Amino acid sequence: xxxxxxxxxxxxxxxxGARVVLKALDLEIPRGQKLAIVGPSGSGKSTxxxxxxxxxxxxxxxxxxxxxxxxxxxxxQTTKATDATTAAIRRRIGMVFQQFNLFPHMTxxxxxxxxxxxxxxKSKDEALAQARNLLARVGLSDKxxxxxxxxxxxxxxxxxxxRALAMNPEILLLDEVTSxxxxxxxxxxxxxxxxxxxxxxxxxxxxxxxxxxxxxFADRVCFxxxxxxxxxxxxxxxxxxxxxxxxxxxLRTIISA
Amino acid sequence: xxDFSFAASIFPQLAVAAITTVFVTIASFLFALVAGIPLxxxxxxxxxxxxxxxxxxxxxxxxxxxxxxxxxxxFAMPEFGVxxxxxxxxxxxxxxxxxxxxxxxxxxxxxxxxxxxxxACVALSLxxxxxxxxxxxxxxxxxxxxxxGNYFVHLFKETPLLASISVVEMxxxxxxxxxxxxxxxxxxxxxxxLFLIMSIAAAGLxxxxxxxxxxxxxxxx
Numbered sequence: 001x002x003x004x005x006x007x008x009x010x011x012x013x014x015x016x017g018a019r020v021v022l023k024a025l026d027l028e029i030p031r032g033q034k035l036a037i038v039g040p041s042g043s044g045k046s047t048x049x050x051x052x053x054x055x056x057x058x059x060x061x062x063x064x065x066x067x068x069x070x071x072x073x074x075x076x077q078t079t080k081a082t083d084a085t086t087a088a089i090r091r092r093i094g095m096v097f098q099q100f101n102l103f104p105h106m107t108x109x110x111x112x113x114x115x116x117x118x119x120x121x122k123s124k125d126e127a128l129a130q131a132r133n134l135l136a137r138v139g140l141s142d143k144x145x146x147x148x149x150x151x152x153x154x155x156x157x158x159x160x161x162x163r164a165l166a167m168n169p170e171i172l173l174l175d176e177v178t179s180x181x182x183x184x185x186x187x188x189x190x191x192x193x194x195x196x197x198x199x200x201x202x203x204x205x206x207x208x209x210x211x212x213x214x215x216x217f218a219d220r221v222c223f224x225x226x227x228x229x230x231x232x233x234x235x236x237x238x239x240x241x242x243x244x245x246x247x248x249x250x251l252r253t254i255i256s257a
Numbered sequence: 258x259x260d261f262s263f264a265a266s267i268f269p270q271l272a273v274a275a276i277t278t279v280f281v282t283i284a285s286f287l288f289a290l291v292a293g294i295p296l297x298x299x300x301x302x303x304x305x306x307x308x309x310x311x312x313x314x315x316x317x318x319x320x321x322x323x324x325x326x327x328x329x330x331x332f333a334m335p336e337f338g339v340x341x342x343x344x345x346x347x348x349x350x351x352x353x354x355x356x357x358x359x360x361x362x363x364x365x366x367x368x369x370x371x372x373x374x375x376x377a378c379v380a381l382s383l384x385x386x387x388x389x390x391x392x393x394x395x396x397x398x399x400x401x402x403x404x405x406g407n408y409f410v411h412l413f414k415e416t417p418l419l420a421s422i423s424v425v426e427m428x429x430x431x432x433x434x435x436x437x438x439x440x441x442x443x444x445x446x447x448x449x450x451l452f453l454i455m456s457i458a459a460a461g462l463x464x465x466x467x468x469x470x471x472x473x474x475x476x477x478x
Contacts, residue, residue, distance in 0.1 A: 053380055087382065095380040101373035105395045105474045114391065115381035149476035167381060 006031035006203060007052070007171065011075045012061035014047055014227075021047050023227040024061065024075060031170075034197050034204045036214035036235070039224040040250065045207045046098075048224070049173040052205070053095045054086050065089050065171070091119075094169030098176040100156040102148040108135060108159045109144040112166050119167070127166075134162035138192045154185030158192055165196075172196065174206040186210070193217065211254055215239050223247045264443040267434050271447050274430035279455070281347055281426065282413040288352035289412075290405075293359025297367070300360065315357045324418050326350045331422040343424040347416075355412050362404045366397035399471050406463030410456050427451060 005028035014022040021044040029035055037045045050056040051063060054070065060078050063070040070089050071078045081089070102111050112131035116122045122130070135144050138158040148156050157177055164172060174193065178186045190213050196202060197217050208214050214221055214235065221238040223231040223246070231238060231247040242248050299311040318326075330339075331346045341349065370393050378388040417428030431448040435441035 050376075053376075055376055055379055090379065090382050093380075095376075097373060097376065097380075099371075099373050101371075101377035103374065103377070103392055103396075105471060115383060118387050118391070119382045119384075147474040149474060164380070 005029060006033075006066060007205075008062070008064045009048070009051075010062045010064075012051070012063060012071070013059045013075075014044070014051065014056065015059055021227050022051075022058070025224075025227060025229060027222065027229055027232075029203065029205065032200055032203055034217060034219045035206065036218035036221045037205060037207045037224060038209070038211065038214060038221060038250075039230075043224045044227040045224045046175050049095065049175050049205060049207055052171070053093055053173055054090045065092060091167070092169060093171045093173060094164035094167055095173040095175065096157070096160050096164050096177050098179050100148070100153070100160045100180070102156055102160055102163070104148050107145050107147055108140060108151070108162075111148070111159055112163045115163070116166050131162070131166060134165055135159070137195070138162050139188070152185060153181045154188045157181065157189045161189075161192055161196075169202075171203045171205070174204065174208070176207050176209065178208070178210060190217075209254075211239070211251075223250060225250070259446070260440070260443060263438075263440065264447055267444055268447065270430055270434065271427055271444065271451060274425060274427045275451055275455075277344075277424065278413075278416050278426040281344070281351065281416055281419065281424070282409075285348055285351035285355060286409050286412055288348070289355035289359050289408075292352055292356025293363050296356055296360035297363045300364070315360060318354055318357045323350060323354055323415060324421065326354065327418060327422050343419070343422045346422055347419045347424050351412060351415075355408055358408050359405065362401050362408070363397070365404065366401035367393065369400040370396045395471070399467070399475070402463065402467045402470060406460070406466070409463070410459050413456060413459065414452060 007029040009025055009027040011024040011026060012022050013020070013024055025044070025048070027048070037048065039045050047056060051058055052065070052070075057080065058071050058078055060073055060076055062072050062074075062078065064072075068081070068085055068089050070081050070086060072081070073079055080086070103114070106114060109128060109131050112134055113124075113127040116127040116130060117124060132141070132144060135141060138161055140155060140158055140162070143151060143155060143159075146155075148159070151159065161177075177193070178189050181189065190210070193204075193206070193213075194217065197204060206214070206218070215238075216235075218235050221231075221233060221235050222229050223238070223242075223244070225246050231242055231244045233242070238247075239251065242251060296311060296315060300308050300315065302308045302311070327346060327350050330341065330350060331343065334340070374392055374396065375388070378392055383392065416426055419426050420429035420432060423429065427448050431444035434444040
């Protein structure tokens with residue numbers, strides 16, 4: 001028996017008003033894969049992550065995580081999962097956003113420990129100990145009591161990563177996590193992601209503009225343009241020998257930029 | 258001219274009446290703070306019939322003068338068998354009227370919370386109630402303090418309207434003294450001064466609240 005892919009998008013279509021964002025998109029991701037998704041802005045790559053995080057709806061197609069369908073349908077229609085199933089899928093996924101989205105009225109420690117206490121029902125001591133641990137892993141032991149407004153962008157994003165990890169996700173979604181950062185702060189965040197990638201069991205979907213990092217970090221790179229997967233290959237082949245014209249054009253503009 | 262000994266002699270009466278004024282102000286405002294919440298939730302209801310009806314009612318109440326509402330409830334409603342005391346009428350009208358204003362203030366506060374905060378709550382599986390309680394509410398309080406404070410002072414200064422339905426508050430007592438003693442200068446001046454002093458004090462308290470709220474986590478700009 002062929003093991004079914006862990007995450008599957010099939011013929012997923014999504015519109016924002018008149019604008020078509022995803023066109024019957026198919027994408028399958030095995031467990032533990034580190035997938036980099038690249039493409040021009042507005043190509044639908046962030047939308048893909050937001051759909052999986054249950055933040056967006058779709059017009060047609062299926063979205064499945066493991067044995068649970070978030071959306072189930074065909075090319076023309078779809079039905080959303082029950083609230084209970086949606087919540088169950090959501091619990092298995094963590095997400096880090098371009099704009100960090102830390103809770104400004106909570107310290108780094110509170111940001112990381114809030115959901116484990118309120119959602120997982122952990123004791124305060126246990127959640128705080130875990131949060132300290134996670135903050136240490138992202139190199140922020142000295143910032144546990146700092147509020148987000150007093151942290152640099154790179155530090156905030158590392159807190160956001162720790163916050164997502166605190167919920168013990170099986171799948172981690174990274175949505176342009178370095179795009180809002182000053183260039184000198186990008187490295188510290190990428191180092192943390194490198195460390196996560198070394199954890200083999202975590203499935204990571206990373207939307208990024210950092211081509212160098214995508215090549216080094218990912219097992220597989222997808223190029224999405226106009227709501228379709230145009231190129232899908234291991235990093236070496238993707239960057240050195242892209243087969244599609246649009247991929248070649250895209251890589252050329254990125255490199256010359 | 259201004260008779261200071263006369264002013265001193267009527268001051269205790271005004272001070273007692275001031276208790277009623279302050280009581281009506283604070284009680285109505287507290288009710289309005291609470292009433293604004295269900296009004297906002299009804300207006301955000303996903304059933305259009307509910308949200309549109311609520312919006313219509315809120316607009317109706319906001320767009321008719323408080324004095325008319327007081328007269329209607331106090332003088333017209335008894336014809337339909339609804340009889341309330343002057344104080345109860347005043348509390349009801351002010352609470353509902355300002356509750357409508359507060360629902361608008363809350364709506365603005367809610368919209369001031371960035372979209373990304375809601376996204377983060379979904380990503381962390383925080384339930385809806387928890388999202389409102391521990392994430393959204395603490396962030397919407399700060400931006401609404403000035404507007405809510407304005408309405409508080411505004412409500413306070415509108416309480417003299419209650420004199421028209423014979424609530425024994427500062428304006429009513431001042432006018433009564435004036436009519437009895439044929440001297441309006443001292444009671445009305447005192448009444449105005451008391452409003453002035455208390456308004457300034459309230460405005461100071463509001464600014465203090467604004468200064469202290471979230472002082473630790475707001476960026477020091």
